[in-house]
Each structure stands twice: as structure tokens, then as C-alpha cells.
Amino acid sequence: xxxxxxxxxxxxxxxxxxxxxxxxxxxxxxxxxxxxxxxxxxxxxxxxxxxxxxxxxxxxxxxxxxxxxxxxxxxxxxxxxxxxxxxxxxxxxxxxxxxxxxxxxxxxxxxxxxxxxxxxxxxxxxxxxxxxxxxxxxxxxxxxxxxxxxxxxxxxxxxxxxxxxxxxxxxxxxxxxxxxxxxxxxxxxxxxxxxxxxxxxxxxxxxxxxxxxxxxxxxxxxxxxxxxxxxxxxxxxxxxxxxxxxxxxxxxxxxxxxxxxxxxxxxxxxxxxxxxxx
Ligand code: FES
Numbered sequence: 001x002x003x004x005x006x007x008x009x010x011x012x013x014x015x016x017x018x019x020x021x022x023x024x025x026x027x028x029x030x031x032x033x034x035x036x037x038x039x040x041x042x043x044x045x046x047x048x049x050x051x052x053x054x055x056x057x058x059x060x061x062x063x064x065x066x067x068x069x070x071x072x073x074x075x076x077x078x079x080x081x082x083x084x085x086x087x088x089x090x091x092x093x094x095x096x097x098x099x100x101x102x103x104x105x106x107x108x109x110x111x112x113x114x115x116x117x118x119x120x121x122x123x124x125x126x127x128x129x130x131x132x133x134x135x136x137x138x139x140x141x142x143x144x145x146x147x148x149x150x151x152x153x154x155x156x157x158x159x160x161x162x163x164x165x166x167x168x169x170x171x172x173x174x175x176x177x178x179x180x181x182x183x184x185x186x187x188x189x190x191x192x193x194x195x196x197x198x199x200x201x202x203x204x205x206x207x208x209x210x211x212x213x214x215x216x217x218x219x220x221x222x223x224x225x226x227x228x229x230x231x232x233x234x235x236x237x238x239x240x241x242x243x244x245x246x247x248x249x250x251x252x253x254x255x256x257x258x259x260x261x262x263x264x265x266x267x268x269x270x271x272x273x274x275x276x277x278x
Pocket of ligand 1: 161
């Protein structure tokens with residue numbers, strides 16, 4: 001596949017560029033690469049790393065703290081960092097890779113200076129996340145798993161952030177942002193663009209590609225629906241396919257019965273059931 005610049009084509013680099021960004025590391029604990037930025041970082045962090053590992057019974061318990069440590073310095077977990085972590089905790093690079101790629105708290109690709117992660121899980125969706133995500137995508141100008149052309153912002157839709165009582169919510173550079181509204185999204189984006197946002201930018205040691213999708217993510221993917229052609233139509237219950245699904249579920253006798261059991265106590269919603277409750 002030919003990879004051309006975004007400016008020339010307006011096309012995202014795609015999997016080739018992603019593959020280049022995650023090429024295997026040539027880091028080795030036994031070879032010092034003259035003038036290499038990661039080797040210098042590793043030497044600088046080593047006095048911090050050793051006590052960090054020593055506090056755990058098993059070295060592998062330090063895997064995630066170490067990933068955060070390198071990410072705080074590099075803006076993401078680079079291939080060199082991944083290899084170094086594997087060496088430090090005595091695990092294979094595959095184990096480290098699989099751990100890092102599991103958590104949306106850890107970035108395996110270079111990302112924007114502001115990583116905006118909006119929750120798409122149940123409480124947030126019930127409180128309007130679907131509309132907020134569509135609005136945020138429009139205002140940022142990117143889709144799920146993409147970065148703006150200037151490398152300032154990356155956008156991702158993530159699972160429950162464990163702040164359901166303040167839904168809909170997000171994390172920006174892993175800091176919580178609660179009770180999202182269109183207005184608060186506008187204010188956040190304006191402050192980020194003006195360089196005055198209260199949350200500090202991530203370091204950016206490598207300019208990010210426009211997309212960090214991996215092979216299994218190449219189809220359009222947005223909240224509540226797979227294969228929805230318009231990424232700003234998040235699908236779900238309000239979408240035609242969602243309605244069909246909803247109808248299929250609600251129409252089944254066993255669900256109807258359960259709904260009535262619950263609603264028996266909700267006389268405001270089903271006053272005709274009030275008498276049956278006594
Ligand atoms: S559902 Fe969004 S924080 Fe839990």
C-alpha cells in the first residue's frame with residue numbers, strides 16, 4: 001500500500017503507518033546506543049525503576065506502573081519501552097504487549113497532546129453520552145481512534161470509567177471530566193486549542209499518525225453499533241437497527257413479565273398496577 005501524506009491526500013495513513021509506528025524494538029539492556037533518546041531516558045529512570053520493582057513480591061506486578069512511568073515521559077508506551085519493561089519484569093514482550101493493549105489507560109501508539117476518552121458504557125449512554133460523543137466528534141473533526149492533523153487531540157470511545165455517578169463523563173489525559181454537556185465540551189475544546197486548559201498536555205516525543213486503528217478495528221466503529229455508515233450516527237436504541245433489536249427483546253413474553261414485576265413498584269409509571277401491589 002502506498003502511504004502518502006495527509007496534507008496531499010486527506011487520507012489517513014492506515015495500517016502501514018501504524019505498523020511502522022510499532023515496529024519491533026532494537027533496545028537491548030546490553031548495548032548502549034550513542035545519542036539514543038530512549039537509552040538516555042532509561043538510564044535516567046533506572047534509579048526510580050529499581051525501588052518500584054522491589055516493592056512487589058513478584059516483579060511482574062510492576063508491569064503496569066512501569067508502563068505508566070514510560071508513558072508519562074514519552075506520551076505513549078513505545079516499542080523500546082515495551083522491550084525494556086519485558087526485560088525488567090522478566091516477562092515476554094508478548095505478555096507486556098497484551099497487557100498494554102488491554103487497557104485504554106495505556107497508549108500503544110503515539111497520540112495527540114490531549115487524549116480525549118469519552119465513556120460509552122451504560123450509565124453514560126443513559127445520560128446522553130451518545131449525543132455528546134457525536135457532538136465531540138463533530139467539533140474535534142475526527143472519528144473514534146483518530147488524531148487531528150495538527151497532532152493536538154486524539155479521540156477515543158471507551159468502556160466504563162468507574163465514574164458512573166457523574167455521567168456522561170470522560171477522561172482527558174487520564175484526568176476525569178464529569179457531567180459532560182455540549183457547552184462543557186465547547187469550553188474544553190476552546191481551552192485546549194488556546195493552550196489554557198487546566199489539564200496539562202502529554203509529552204509528544206513522536207508525532208502521531210492520524211489513526212491508530214489496528215487490523216480488527218478498521219471497520220467504522222462508534223458507540224452502540226458496528227458497521228454504522230455515518231460515524232456521527234452512533235446507532236443504538238434511537239437508530240433504526242437499534243429499534244429492531246429493542247423490539248425483538250421487548251416483544252418476548254419473558255421480558256414483558258419481568259418488566260411488569262419491576263414496574264409493580266413504580267406506580268407513577270404504571271398507575272393501573274397500583275392496586276395489584278396491595
Ligand atoms: S458508564 Fe460511564 S463511567 Fe460508568
